Amino acid sequence: MQEFKQIFKIHRFLSLLQGFSRNPISIKSIHAQVIASSLSEDEFLATKLVRSYADLGRLGDARGVFDGIPQRKVSLWKAMMGGYLRNGKYSEVLELYLMMRSSGVVTDCCICTYALKACISASDFEMGKQIVKDGVGVGLEKDCYFGSLMICFLAKIGDIDEARRVFDEMPERDVVCWNSMIGAYVQVGGFDLSFGLFFEMLQCGVGPSPVTLASLIQACAGGRLELGKCIHGFLVGFGMGSDVLVLTSLVDMYGKIGDVGSARRVFDLMPMKNLVSWNAMISVYVQNGLVPEAFEIFCGLLSSSGGFDSAIVVSLLQGCAQIAALGFGKILHCCALRRGLELNLVMSTAIVDMYAKCGALDMAGSVFDRMKERNVISWTAMLVGLAQNGCAEEALELFGQMRDQGITANSVTLVSLIHACAHVGSLKKGRSIHAYLIRHGFMLNEINLTALLDMYAKCGKIDSAERVFDNRSISKDVILWNAMITSYGIHGHGQKAISVFSQMKEEGLEPNETTFISLLSACSHSGLVEEGISLFDAMDRDHGIRPSDKHYACLVDLLGRAGKLKEAEALIDRMPFEPSSSVLEALLSGCRTHKNIDLGMQTADRLLGLDARNPGIYVMLSNIYAEGRRWSEVDKVRSLMKKRGLSKTPGYSLIEVGNKVHAFFARDQSHPCMEQINQMLESLKTQMEAAGYIPDTSCALHDVEEEVKVKMLWGHSERLAIAFGIISTPAGSVIRITKNLRVCSDCHSVTKYISKIVRREIVVRDANRFHQFIDGNCSCGNYW
């Protein structure tokens, strides 16, 4: 009788749990009653409770119930692991899997499937291999479910042959097996193989499911627009003309190919849309650089149904990152906070990336610090943020922390570090990362090679950059070619830049906007006026690229630098649109170099009317007014700068000595070796004066006495860095300096003297280009 009562109670609770599974408060109270009825160790009820709690996302409560059962049957393990899996808690799934294995409970197919799914989602390949081994040990590779998942996993780790073997040896194949193998081929880029298998499948009499077509459409997104359109046409024939999954894949495919219009047409004609479809359309716009349109779709979603999910927020965050829309980004962050999604791994990574790309490093850092869980991607997002905002030292330091926490870098991480090394001119660290790439067998693709080439060039090693470029094992894309052109440009090898451009055309590559920016600036630095003009003319005529204001700025710079100020002025008058501040700035710079005070001040007056955000412009403005002795304008510029919330960028120089990049600011006396540095500077000064050096005080920006001006010149950061280089590196070795601003003409002549006095090659990278000082001469030929 007693027993019967218990069973009755259990059934009542089970049906209660069934009925109230959507309501957390009811579940709690049912749970309480279960405990009160001394039924808390009942296996059935516990399993049901775990499932109910997990479905509500209350994994802690679920785990409490789970832990309260000493003798667990497979169904309970299944409920708990399934709960973790559906909530994205992959490491917990795997933890339970290991616990279960060591406690000797016999696993079944479902358990192994859950565990392998977790490995795939969390990209935990080592664990995945272990689970595959366990599964194969009990013959699960012949099972449709586990076998299909194995195929996916093997494709993910790149072992496509093994995946095919598993597929071939399956005794029975349902549509899911076929889909997995087709999907596997799509993943490794086996376009023809995936279609071949599709036709084989039809011949075997297995009809495609929406997943099949979605995979094939995804395969077409790699660039087979025509075939994609064909499939689009055949959809109705397969009875999937209105399937949400298939149509969403089509939207995605058109977007990846860049046909935004078709994507939008498919989207608009979808009879049913789910959140994934809305998100697909939003990310089509984001990925094609049409961020405002993405937000428009989002507004459409809000007014049509009102709901959205975290994936949509993530896509919009990407959009904000792209256009540096900090305001919108903050709103989305709040949105995530309100929904308790800030700590979600993908979401928080997207938030970190958004803040970093908007230049809000403090915000990025604080979100990053709060993250409970971080993977390579989140670390990389933070590293990229630091690297791109000029905090290369911090990036390298963070990389150390990342390694201390046992996170293994991948090629994306390394590329961002190479970028950071390029920024601060850290040749040693850059080289060591190059070695790391090779040692760990990373594929040297276009992206890695571009980063390396750029790093070597920016660290002054143009020969190493050339060697990277000469790698014949890969097909070079336009960005890699551009990087080589840029490198020659900043090293003052204009002719070589042009000949690389010819080679590039011979190999059938189409130049883009950036190519011409690099080319024109290369011509500018080498004084190749005729060549620059003819390249500019060829842009639209031969390549259909309309010159943008950046191109005009380059050409004005080219003419101005060569002293052809009249021509530069005429070019600006001929421009088809209003000159931007950068175009006028280029003209102003030419005026300053060639001491054309009148045109300079005229240009300065025009510039003042524009709301320029670059502090460098104001510095140059006040310079030109100072040279024209218009002191009231000098004051005006200073106050205008303040009013617009801008301040002069402090000049600094960097030098890598030992394992450290040392930074010197102007008049900086904080370096531990300062006493020796000052002694060295004194001695150099004396020797230079004996050799005929006379300071050029027009470089000192203030209206002060001559003597004070000279003193200020000797505080310029590059002199401090060079002096430190002389005392801390072996005699005769090259001294490499990186400076954030342009070198002033006095520092330029001082460095020439120093190179002769100490018999050292001194390589200075300033904001624009390289100067290689040898025996009293500079590679720029005083033209910079």
Add this chain to the structure above:
DNA sequence: ATAGGGTTAG
């Protein structure tokens, strides 16, 4: 189905 990487004037 959703997160991270290479070139760009002064």
